[in-house]
Amino acid sequence: MKQLTDKVAALTGAGSGIGRALALELAQQGCHLALADIDDSGLQETVDLLAGSNIKVTQCRLDVAKRDAVYAWAEAVQRDHGRVNIVINNAGVALSGTVDGLSVEDYEWIMAINFWGTIYGCKAFLPLLEASGEGHIVNISSVFGLTAQPLMSGYNASKYAVRGFTESLRQDLELTGAKVSATCVHPGGIKTNIAKRSRVDASVATATGGDPGDAVSEFEKLFFNTPESAAKVIINGLRKNRRRVLIGPDARVFDWLVRCFPSGYQWLFTRVVKSRSKAAAKASAAAR
DSSP, X not given: OOOOTTOEEEEEXXXXXXXXXXXXXXHHTTOEEEXXXXXXXXXXXXXXXXXXXXXXXXXXXXXXXXXXXXXXXXXXXXXXXXXXXXXXXXXXXXXXXXXXXXXXXXXXXXXIIIXXXXXXXXXXXXXXXXXXXXEEEEEEXXXXXXXXXXXXXHHHHHHHHHHHHHHHHHHHHHHXXXXXXXXXXXXXXXXXXXXXXXXXXXHHHHHXXXXXXXXXXXXXXXXXXXXXXXXXHHHHHHHTTOSEEEESHHHHHHHHHHHHOTTHHHHHHHHHHHHHXXXXXXXXXXXX
């Protein structure tokens, strides 16, 4: 889809981070927007930033984990805009903790948003994309959909699931000759609020010997890229109909690691976490 002018894009997680940056970038391309987020105030801020743009913008408070709500939103977008050309399933959350420490409910929570929210978005909008004559689905996975990490089993599971689903979806669309395509995006560390809004189980402290809050701070140190740069890369990938889009040097390094060391990279990541835990413990002891 090389031309975005006058197209209609439906975007979840539009209230902050990559979602907001995508909304602003798509607006600059002349794309009409149907924006959704569970955060009313953040969503309104995004809409306010779009004031004066020569495009149509609609907004909806949406919990992507609610199937009926996602389908109702898709119907509203079709009704309000007349068609849908692009769907970007961007809404997501993070979860940290050992498998033993996390509850089944924790896993259900993250899968409902990250994975089932993506499924609902694709299923609800796919017929509308096909009816538009030219459509594209963009699903946001992560570098955690390329490599597994210690203490991130829930997040890994959800993002691997998004990756597998999207790659299979793309092949289905090619097999059936549909005028719709799909792209899976793997951002590296992006400077968004996902770490601050993540669930960090107490088992992280037990496993690392540190404070759960420190885990969030360590996670944020890996954020090299801005939402604005990520949005540009994603839209470029959409235009070029890429199967996979990697965002940031860290994403490329992770992709290289898993290709060269399919199982060995796991040992490396575990060693890094252990090393950081020891360093943090020494720093804490010295500060006393």
